[in-house]
Amino acid sequence: MLLVNWLADTGELGRLFRDVDWSATELGAMKSWSPSCQTAVGICLRSPVPAALFLGRAERLIYNDRFIPFLPAGSHPAALGQPGSSASEMVARASFATSPIVGPDGIAVEGKLCTYAGMPLGSTMDEVQELRAAVDLVGLGRYRSDPLTQAIEWDAHLKAMWDLPPDAPVDLAVFLQGIHPDDRDRVAAALGQSVDPAGDGVCDIEYRVVGVNGGFERWVATRGKTVFEQDRVVSFHGVVLDISERKRAEQTNVMLIAELQHRTRNLLAVVDGLAEQTIASCETLADFAVPFRQQLATLSRVQGLLSRGETSPVMISEVVKLELQALGAKPDGRRVIVDGPDVPLPSRSVQILALGLHELATNARKHGALAAPDGRLSVTWDVDDGAAERRLVLEWEETGVIARDALAAERVGRGRALIEESLPFQLDAKTRLEIGRDSVRCSVSLALE
Amino acid sequence: MTVLEQPTPRVLLVEDEYIVASALSRGLRICGAEVIGPAATVTNALTLIESTATIDGALVDINLRGVQAYAVVDALIAKRVPTVLATGYEVSVVPNRYRGLVVLQKPFDPVDAMAALGLSQ
Numbered sequence: 001m002l003l004v005n006w007l008a009d010t011g012e013l014g015r016l017f018r019d020v021d022w023s024a025t026e027l028g029a030m031k032s033w034s035p036s037c038q039t040a041v042g043i044c045l046r047s048p049v050p051a052a053l054f055l056g057r058a059e060r061l062i063y064n065d066r067f068i069p070f071l072p073a074g075s076h077p078a079a080l081g082q083p084g085s086s087a088s089e090m091v092a093r094a095s096f097a098t099s100p101i102v103g104p105d106g107i108a109v110e111g112k113l114c115t116y117a118g119m120p121l122g123s124t125m126d127e128v129q130e131l132r133a134a135v136d137l138v139g140l141g142r143y144r145s146d147p148l149t150q151a152i153e154w155d156a157h158l159k160a161m162w163d164l165p166p167d168a169p170v171d172l173a174v175f176l177q178g179i180h181p182d183d184r185d186r187v188a189a190a191l192g193q194s195v196d197p198a199g200d201g202v203c204d205i206e207y208r209v210v211g212v213n214g215g216f217e218r219w220v221a222t223r224g225k226t227v228f229e230q231d232r233v234v235s236f237h238g239v240v241l242d243i244s245e246r247k248r249a250e251q252t253n254v255m256l257i258a259e260l261q262h263r264t265r266n267l268l269a270v271v272d273g274l275a276e277q278t279i280a281s282c283e284t285l286a287d288f289a290v291p292f293r294q295q296l297a298t299l300s301r302v303q304g305l306l307s308r309g310e311t312s313p314v315m316i317s318e319v320v321k322l323e324l325q326a327l328g329a330k331p332d333g334r335r336v337i338v339d340g341p342d343v344p345l346p347s348r349s350v351q352i353l354a355l356g357l358h359e360l361a362t363n364a365r366k367h368g369a370l371a372a373p374d375g376r377l378s379v380t381w382d383v384d385d386g387a388a389e390r391r392l393v394l395e396w397e398e399t400g401v402i403a404r405d406a407l408a409a410e411r412v413g414r415g416r417a418l419i420e421e422s423l424p425f426q427l428d429a430k431t432r433l434e435i436g437r438d439s440v441r442c443s444v445s446l447a448l449e
Numbered sequence: 450m451t452v453l454e455q456p457t458p459r460v461l462l463v464e465d466e467y468i469v470a471s472a473l474s475r476g477l478r479i480c481g482a483e484v485i486g487p488a489a490t491v492t493n494a495l496t497l498i499e500s501t502a503t504i505d506g507a508l509v510d511i512n513l514r515g516v517q518a519y520a521v522v523d524a525l526i527a528k529r530v531p532t533v534l535a536t537g538y539e540v541s542v543v544p545n546r547y548r549g550l551v552v553l554q555k556p557f558d559p560v561d562a563m564a565a566l567g568l569s570q
Contacts, residue, residue, distance in 0.1 A: 258538060258539065258542075261537070261538065261539065262512075262536075262537040262538045263537070264537075265536075265537035265538075265554065265555040265556065266466065266469075266537040266555060268555065268556045269466065269468075269469045269537070269555040269556035270466060270468045270469060271556075272469075272472065272556040273466075273468035273469045273471065273472030273473075274468055274472075276472040276475065276476070277468065277471065277472060280475065348514065348515070352466075352467060352468075355468070417471075418467075421467065421471070422467035422468070422471075425467045425470065425487075425489055426465060426466065426467045426489060
C-alpha cells in the first residue's frame with residue numbers, strides 16, 4: 001500500500017529511483033516490496049546525511065544525493081540498483097551506522113540501511129569541500145610527515161614556495177635548504193619542541209624562505225600539529241601560508257613610525273630653537289608670549305599642510321594665503337594682492353618658508369602696509385625656468401607704509417635674520433630685503449628641485 | 450703660579466635646520482665655544498673640516514637634507530676630532546662602527562653637547 005507522491009522531495013536520486021525497472025531484478029516490481037523496505041527507501045532518500053540502502057541477497061544499492069561523493073568516481077548514476085559491493089566496502093571503511101531492515105515476520109533480514117555518522121549533521125562532505133576551497137583561496141601549502149618512515153609529503157603549492165617542481169622529492173635536507181640561513185636554527189628548534197610529548201605538539205612559527213636555489217626571499221607562517229599516541233609521535237602535519245605582503249606592510253609601518261618620530265623630535269628641536277630665539281629678542285616675559293604663540297600656530301598650520309602626504313604637494317599659494325589670513329589680511333585684489341601660478345613646493349622648504357612669510361606678515365601688521373590706512377601689500381611669484389634649475393621667484397612688496405621712526409625700523413630689523421639667513425642656509429635660496437622709509441621689499445628665489 | 454688662560458674651544462656645528470642651528474650656535478657660544486659653521490650640507494661640512502686648522506670638537510646631525518652625514522663623521526674621526534652625533538631618529542639607527550660615539554637625541558641642551566665633547570668649562 002503506497003501513498004500517493006511518497007517519493008516527493010527525495011532529490012535527484014528519488015527521480016532516478018522511480019525510473020529503474022525493478023521488475024527486471026530479483027527484487028521484483030517496487031509495488032511488491034514489503035512495507036519495511038518501502039519505508040527504508042523513503043528514509044534513505046530523505047536522509048539529511050549520506051545514506052545507502054542495500055536490498056536483497058545481491059545487496060542492490062539505493063542511495064541519496066549526499067552519498068554520491070562516497071561512490072567510486074564516475075559510478076553515479078549507474079551504481080543505482082546494481083549489486084553494491086564497492087559501495088559496501090566504502091561504507092565499511094568510513095563511519096557509517098548500519099541498521100538491518102527486518103521483514104514483516106520480524107525475522108527475515110531484507111537488507112541494511114547505512115547512514116553516515118562521522119560528522120555533525122549538515123557538514124560531512126560539504127565541510128570537506130569547503131575546507132578544500134578555503135585552502136585553495138588562501139593559497140595554503142600542506143605537508144605531512146611520518147616519523148616512523150621519515151617520509152615527508154608536500155603538496156604542489158608548498159613545493160612551489162620552495163622553488164621546487166610538483167614532482168620533486170622532499171626530505172628534511174631540502175626543507176632546511178630552502179629556509180633563510182639566519183632562520184634555520186630557529187625553525188629546527190621549533191620543530192624539535194613540537195615533537196616533544198611533554199608539550200602541546202603545536203608548531204606555530206614565522207620565518208623566511210629563500211627557496212632551494214636561493215633566488216628570492218618570502219616570509220611564511222606555518223602551523224603544524226604533532227599527534228602523539230602514548231607519548232610516541234604518530235604523525236606531523238600542517239599548513240604553510242605566504243605572509244610576505246603582510247610582512248612588507250609591517251615593515252612599512254615600522255619605517256613610517258620611525259619617520260614620524262624623527263619629524264616629531266625635529267619639530268620639538270625647532271620649537272626649542274624658536275623659543276630660544278624669541279627669548280633673545282624679548283625684554284619681558286609678556287613680550288614673549290604673543291610672538292611665540294604665533295610661531296607655534298604657523299608650525300601647526302604647516303603640519304596640517306604637510307600631513308596630506310607626498311601625493312598632494314603643498315602649493316606656494318596655500319602657504320602665502322594661510323600666513324596672511326592668520327593675521328587677518330584677506331587677499332582682496334586692492335589692498336592685499338596675492339598672485340602667481342600653481343607651484344608645488346619641495347616639502348622640506350614649506351616649514352621654513354612659512355616661518356619667513358609669517359615674520360614678514362607680522363612686521364607688516366605691526367609696522368608696515370597692514371598697519372597703515374593707505375598701505376598696500378602685494379605678494380606675487382613666478383617660475384624661472386632659467387639655466388640650471390627651475391626656481392621659484394617670490395616678491396613681497398609693501399607700499400604706503402607710514403614713514404617709520406628709528407625704533408620701528410629696529411624692531412623690523414629683528415625679523416631680518418630669519419628672512420635673510422634662514423632661507424639661504426636651509427634651502428640655498430637667494431633673498432634680498434630692502435626696508436625703505438615708506439616701503440618694504442623682499443625677494444626670494446629658491447630651487448624647485 | 451700663573452693660571453694660563455684656557456683657549457676658547459672651537460666647535461664645528463653640522464645641522465641643516467636653520468632654527469635649530471642658530472639656537473645651538475648661540476647655546477654653544479654661551480657655553481664658551483667658538484662655533485665653526487654651522488654647515489647645512491655634507492659638502493659644506495667637509496670643506497670646513499678641510500680648511501680649518503684646529504677643531505676641538507664637532508656636533509653632527511647625522512641626517513642632512515635627507516642625506517646621511519657619515520662621510521663627515523669619517524673625516525672628523527680621521528682628524529681625531531672628538532665628535533658627538535645628533536639625531537631625531539632612534540639611537541639604534543647609528544651603524545655599529547660609530548657605537549663608540551655619544552649620540553644625542555633631539556632636542557637636547559648645548560650644555561650636554563659640550564660635556565659629551567669633554568669641553569665643559
